[in-house]
Amino acid sequence: MSDKALxxxxxxxxxxxxxxxxxxxxxxLGLDQWGIKVIEEGPRQLPDGxxxxxxxxxxxELCDLxxxxxxxxxxxxxxxxxxxxxxxxxxxxxCAAKLAAKGSKAAIFAP
Amino acid sequence: MAEWKTEVDGETIVRxxxxxxxxxxxxxxxxxxxxxDGKLVKIxxxxxxxxxxxxxxxxxxAGLEYxxxxxxxxxxxxxAKEDRGKDKWERCTWEEALDLIETNAKAVIAEHxxxxxxxxxxxxxxxxxxxxxxxxxxxxxxxxxYAQSGWSCxxxxxxxxxxxxxxxxxxxxxxxxxxxxxxxxxxxxxxYIILWGKEPLKSNPDGFWGHSIIEMKRRFGTKICSVDPxxxxxxxxxxxxxxxxxxxxxxxAMAMLNVITGEDLVDHDFxxxxxAGYEELKERVKxxxxxxxxxxxxxxxxxxxxxxxAYATARPGSIGWGLAVDQNPNGVQLxxxxxxxxxxxxxxxxxxxTILGVVDPAQVQMDASQGIALRYGIMDEAMWNKRIxxxxxxxxxxxxxxxxxxxxxxxxxxxIPYFPHMGFFSSSxxxxxxxxxxxxxWYEALKKMDFNVVTDTFMNPTAMALCDVFLPVASYAEHNxxxxxxYGFNASFFGAVNKAVQVGECKSDVEIMLEVGKRxxxxxxxxxxxxxxxxxxxxxxxxxxxxxxxxAVTIPTEEPYRKYELGLLRADREPGFASPSHxxxxxxxxxxxxxxxxxxxxxxxPYGPISTPDLFEDYPLVLTTGARTYVSFHSEHRQIPSLRQxxxxxxxxxxxxxxxxLGIGEGDWVWIESPFGKCKQRAHVTxxxxxxxxxxxxxxxxxxxxxxxxxxxxNWKSNINVTMPHKVNGKMGFGDCFKNNICKVYKVEx
Numbered sequence: 001m002s003d004k005a006l007x008x009x010x011x012x013x014x015x016x017x018x019x020x021x022x023x024x025x026x027x028x029l030g031l032d033q034w035g036i037k038v039i040e041e042g043p044r045q046l047p048d049g050x051x052x053x054x055x056x057x058x059x060x061e062l063c064d065l066x067x068x069x070x071x072x073x074x075x076x077x078x079x080x081x082x083x084x085x086x087x088x089x090x091x092x093x094x095c096a097a098k099l100a101a102k103g104s105k106a107a108i109f110a111p
Numbered sequence: 112m113a114e115w116k117t118e119v120d121g122e123t124i125v126r127x128x129x130x131x132x133x134x135x136x137x138x139x140x141x142x143x144x145x146x147x148d149g150k151l152v153k154i155x156x157x158x159x160x161x162x163x164x165x166x167x168x169x170x171x172x173a174g175l176e177y178x179x180x181x182x183x184x185x186x187x188x189x190x191a192k193e194d195r196g197k198d199k200w201e202r203c204t205w206e207e208a209l210d211l212i213e214t215n216a217k218a219v220i221a222e223h224x225x226x227x228x229x230x231x232x233x234x235x236x237x238x239x240x241x242x243x244x245x246x247x248x249x250x251x252x253x254x255x256x257y258a259q260s261g262w263s264c265x266x267x268x269x270x271x272x273x274x275x276x277x278x279x280x281x282x283x284x285x286x287x288x289x290x291x292x293x294x295x296x297x298x299x300x301x302x303y304i305i306l307w308g309k310e311p312l313k314s315n316p317d318g319f320w321g322h323s324i325i326e327m328k329r330r331f332g333t334k335i336c337s338v339d340p341x342x343x344x345x346x347x348x349x350x351x352x353x354x355x356x357x358x359x360x361x362x363x364a365m366a367m368l369n370v371i372t373g374e375d376l377v378d379h380d381f382x383x384x385x386x387a388g389y390e391e392l393k394e395r396v397k398x399x400x401x402x403x404x405x406x407x408x409x410x411x412x413x414x415x416x417x418x419x420x421a422y423a424t425a426r427p428g429s430i431g432w433g434l435a436v437d438q439n440p441n442g443v444q445l446x447x448x449x450x451x452x453x454x455x456x457x458x459x460x461x462x463x464x465t466i467l468g469v470v471d472p473a474q475v476q477m478d479a480s481q482g483i484a485l486r487y488g489i490m491d492e493a494m495w496n497k498r499i500x501x502x503x504x505x506x507x508x509x510x511x512x513x514x515x516x517x518x519x520x521x522x523x524x525x526x527i528p529y530f531p532h533m534g535f536f537s538s539s540x541x542x543x544x545x546x547x548x549x550x551x552x553w554y555e556a557l558k559k560m561d562f563n564v565v566t567d568t569f570m571n572p573t574a575m576a577l578c579d580v581f582l583p584v585a586s587y588a589e590h591n592x593x594x595x596x597x598y599g600f601n602a603s604f605f606g607a608v609n610k611a612v613q614v615g616e617c618k619s620d621v622e623i624m625l626e627v628g629k630r631x632x633x634x635x636x637x638x639x640x641x642x643x644x645x646x647x648x649x650x651x652x653x654x655x656x657x658x659x660x661x662x663a664v665t666i667p668t669e670e671p672y673r674k675y676e677l678g679l680l681r682a683d684r685e686p687g688f689a690s691p692s693h694x695x696x697x698x699x700x701x702x703x704x705x706x707x708x709x710x711x712x713x714x715x716x717p718y719g720p721i722s723t724p725d726l727f728e729d730y731p732l733v734l735t736t737g738a739r740t741y742v743s744f745h746s747e748h749r750q751i752p753s754l755r756q757x758x759x760x761x762x763x764x765x766x767x768x769x770x771x772x773l774g775i776g777e778g779d780w781v782w783i784e785s786p787f788g789k790c791k792q793r794a795h796v797t798x799x800x801x802x803x804x805x806x807x808x809x810x811x812x813x814x815x816x817x818x819x820x821x822x823x824x825x826n827w828k829s830n831i832n833v834t835m836p837h838k839v840n841g842k843m844g845f846g847d848c849f850k851n852n853i854c855k856v857y858k859v860e861x
């Protein structure tokens with residue numbers, strides 16, 4: 001089992017879909033598959049009037065955290081191309097530290 | 112820094128900056144193009160690009176699907192004039208295509224004069240740089256045409272800037288001109304940004320790297336206000352969203368100036384030294400207290416005051432102004448207000464404020480074209496004066512070297528002042544849903560032309576309906592070129608677009624211009640052996656060889672701040688601004704010279720509840736259009752599978768209450784009908800838009816449908832521009848109703 005993970009600051013994931021297409025290019029997937037998929041939650045107005053609207057870039061079972069790229073010293077394709085630079089790669093421990101530092105609206109995925 | 116070209120495991124990797132095609136504005140995002148056996152096998156973001164740092168948008172990432180798409184046109188084609196509208200294209204050689212263009216153009220010139228040739232451009236693609244050159248210097252015609260009613264994209268903002276102060280295009284400072292970016296010792300991040308009628312994440316407008324907004328927000332905690340009729344995702348991350356009634360923005364901006372001047376939140380040193388007309392402006396905006404604007408705009412008075420104070424007291428504040436400034440007949444007054452807000456708060460061209468560009472005329476090639484044509488005798492003054500629309504639209508045509516778009520449609524329809532006879536569509540899908548108002552009228556009028564040429568990458572409605580010769584354009588990966596953000600008006604860097612592969616017989620915009628130019632005016636164009644020679648002599652202005660730029664990939668301009676102090680805004684290099692008084696003219700002498708008010712004023716949108724109450728009873732919704740998506744650029748990319756999957760259909764945003772009243776559910780096809788025309792899109796029911804406003808997408812056609820007449824790839828099905836009126840512009844001729852029309856919406860009954 002890998003001790004690596006993806007950290008996502010979903011406060012600022014802009015839902016641009018770059019990760020999806022970068023991942024498909026890397027894994028050679030067709031249109032019916034995703035190695036990472038952007039999930040949209042909202043937009044919806046909360047009882048206090050504030051807006052709830054989050055995107056979540058969610059890795060799937062096909063994600064191998066770009067083992068091949070990482071072995072060559074490159075970043076995973078989704079991390080490199082993320083326009084908002086909200087996806088990061090590291091050990092589970094490193095990612096947990098980032099999550100702790102951020103404190104809210106962040107997640108770690110160990111696919 | 113990595114070499115610009117490396118060999119790894121049998122692959123050549125070329126570092127480059129992408130521009131177009133496929134379309135985008137000149138942002139010049141960094142890419143690494145992987146080539147194997149002469150074919151692109153992968154496109155990646157370039158982690159060493161100092162602005163984009165490896166990030167790449169879906170359009171960039173889907174590049175292979177575009178470049179090697181089976182429907183892409185990669186050889187020249189011709190078609191008999193009587194077969195227009197039919198899929199009877201035949202492949203031909205470049206020689207044959209060029210022969211046809213030369214023969215027909217020379218015949219048209221002999222019979223009707225060079226002025227009867229129209230060269231169309233648009234979109235923000237690289238072709239934008241060259242269409243005026245093609246008109247003026249290749250054909251000797253004064254009539255380059257950006258066909259959007261009221262020149263309502265970028266032109267109005269540039270004109271307001273040019274009239275009031277000169278100095279390129281004001282842009283948010285995201286340290287884009289410095290190689291060390293945010294670490295540059297002179298840099299300070301904006302504390303507060305107003306995004307006015309602009310959603311930069313999706314639009315990357317004119318060279319602004321949109322996601323830098325997120326970068327600054329995360330890194331520096333920059334506060335943001337979005338002025339937008341819609342709550343966008345970015346809006347939900349903003350400190351304020353002013354959900355303005357479409358087209359009323361000038362009232363809002365005047366009210367903010369009312370607060371800023373009334374509460375004396377201004378920089379008196381800057382005003383005393385560099386501005387003219389402050390007292391007059393202060394007096395004028397007294398007419399628009401926040402309470403009045405709140406009523407006009409349908410927003411909260413307190414919010415106007417709060418945002419005005421937050422912006423004016425930020426050190427510094429910055430403004431990103433968007434397309435909504437242009438697509439408004441009252442827009443040049445809005446531009447005036449926003450420039451005043453940048454100036455009087457002391458936030459103009461200071462670190463973290465709204466920065467200006469050093470304009471080097473040699474780099475702004477679309478401005479230099481008529482001068483070249485006149486100097487080389489390709490056009491004489493009499494010919495230049497035949498430019499269509501100079502009489503009706505003098506403010507526009509004195510500043511912008513094209514014909515006036517609305518006057519061109521009039522000429523095509525009426526023959527006044529004369530009938531045009533030939534069209535050259537330089538990557539411009541004129542009858543599509545992305546540029547002209549009333550495209551159905553342009554379509555009928557352009558059918559009468561004797562001869563039409565199109566340069567593009569895919570067959571599209573304009574090419575299929577109207578054209579006789581199709582010249583295939585090379586994508587950014589297939590040619591050498593230079594990219595300057597803001598077309599050079601406010602450049603962050605010189606960027607190299609480095610050729611990695613050849614596809615079919617495609618040629619770049621410059622190569623096409625050279626080829627046709629050598630046929631029409633070899634005495635001028637013969638001096639350039641190829642595109643590299645042309646780029647070195649012109650874009651690079653002799654300062655840099657092509658190889659130097661190619662290898663550097665990006666060369667930041669490293670321009671200093673406060674250019675007005677340093678004499679960098681004026682041609683004579685004296686301090687001050689490039690206005691008649693050499694001040695920032697808050698009361699503009701050039702606005703007055705061209706018959707407009709020197710000071711900003713508010714005017715209701717031409718159609719709406721106040722201006723046309725009777726009509727509004729039948730068309731009771733305000734229609735705003737054209738918000739961008741991540742997966743298309745205007746009418747491009749509809750045939751790219753992984754992009755179309757993300758947004759498969761044209762969508763109309765409609766509020767749940769309004770939808771319920773009309774019996775409309777999510778995904779229903781609905782008619783959107785204005786007094787001028789109708790089309791259908793699918794309802795997207797969302798509370799992010801107010802109940803009395805709907806938003807429709809632009810740029811829709813259906814490449815998968817029958818391309819022949821009358822269907823033309825479904826060009827008329829969802830074409831929102833058919834609902835737009837022709838020639839409804841402001842006093843100086845700018846602005847249109849693309850963002851402030853009226854309509855009714857009802858379910859499509861099968």
